[in-house]
Structures are given as structure tokens and as C-alpha cells.
Amino acid sequence: MDINPLPEVEPRTWRNSPADGDRLSVGDINGLPKTVGGGSVHADLKTPRFLPQDFHLGSLAAQFSGTSFTVKAADGTTLTWNLITKTKLLQAGHKAKGVVLTAGEHVFVIGPVVGGADDARLVLIRK
Numbered sequence: 001m002d003i004n005p006l007p008e009v010e011p012r013t014w015r016n017s018p019a020d021g022d023r024l025s026v027g028d029i030n031g032l033p034k035t036v037g038g039g040s041v042h043a044d045l046k047t048p049r050f051l052p053q054d055f056h057l058g059s060l061a062a063q064f065s066g067t068s069f070t071v072k073a074a075d076g077t078t079l080t081w082n083l084i085t086k087t088k089l090l091q092a093g094h095k096a097k098g099v100v101l102t103a104g105e106h107v108f109v110i111g112p113v114v115g116g117a118d119d120a121r122l123v124l125i126r127k
Contacts, residue, residue, distance in 0.1 A: 087111075
């Protein structure tokens with residue numbers, strides 16, 4: 001596991017002084033590990049292994065109803081997700097309340113697909 005940030009995703013910038021302007025260089029500069037407090041990590045972690053069906057990126061296939069919604073991926077596959085009390089809706093990184101979504105809006109859904117109960121745990125709304 002690599003704990004260093006990807007320069008393409010989170011580029012670091014560098015300058016000698018404020019007189020240099022905003023930045024002299026952008027990219028892979030002083031690759032410090034992305035952890036709290038610096039560079040060393042020691043842990044015994046057990047995390048669930050995500051499966052491809054646990055994620056669904058696509059657009060809403062129909063109007064967002066109160067308890068479920070259907071997402072259609074670019075390859076044409078559809079999956080209907082259930083909204084549960086633990087479902088978090090985020091829009092632009094903030095909790096979304098009173099969101100009205102229409103067919104065609106882009107969403108990213110995370111949740112387990114187990115025994116026919118496709119419960120959405122996180123819905124990221126792209127606006």
C-alpha cells in the first residue's frame with residue numbers, strides 16, 4: 001500500500017518566498033506520506049474487500065422517488081437502490097437536504113449488494 005499522494009490528483013506546489021508569485025513548481029515535490037502527523041504508519045487494519053457491484057456510477061434512469069431510485073451506467077446496466085435511514089446524500093461535499101433529482105443527473109452510489117437488498121449507504125450527487 002502506497003501512502004504517498006498521487007501528484008496528478010493532489011499536486012504539491014513550491015516557491016522560495018512570496019516574491020516568487022503563486023508557485024515556481026507543481027507536481028511531485030517532497031513526497032510526504034499523506035497521514036496525520038507525518039511519515040510513519042503502523043496499524044493492524046481489517047477492512048472489507050469491496051466488489052465491483054458495491055459501486056455504481058451512472059445517471060438517474062427516472063425521477064428520484066422517496067424510498068428508491070434507479071441508476072443507469074454508461075454500459076446500459078441498471079440497478080435500483082433503496083434509501084435507508086443510514087443513507088448519506090452528499091452534494092458538492094455537503095449533506096444534501098430536500099434534494100430534487102431528475103432523470104439524467106449523474107450520481108455515484110456506494111452500498112452492499114446482498115441478497116436482493118441493494119441499500120445505498122452513500123450517494124454523491126454531481127451538480
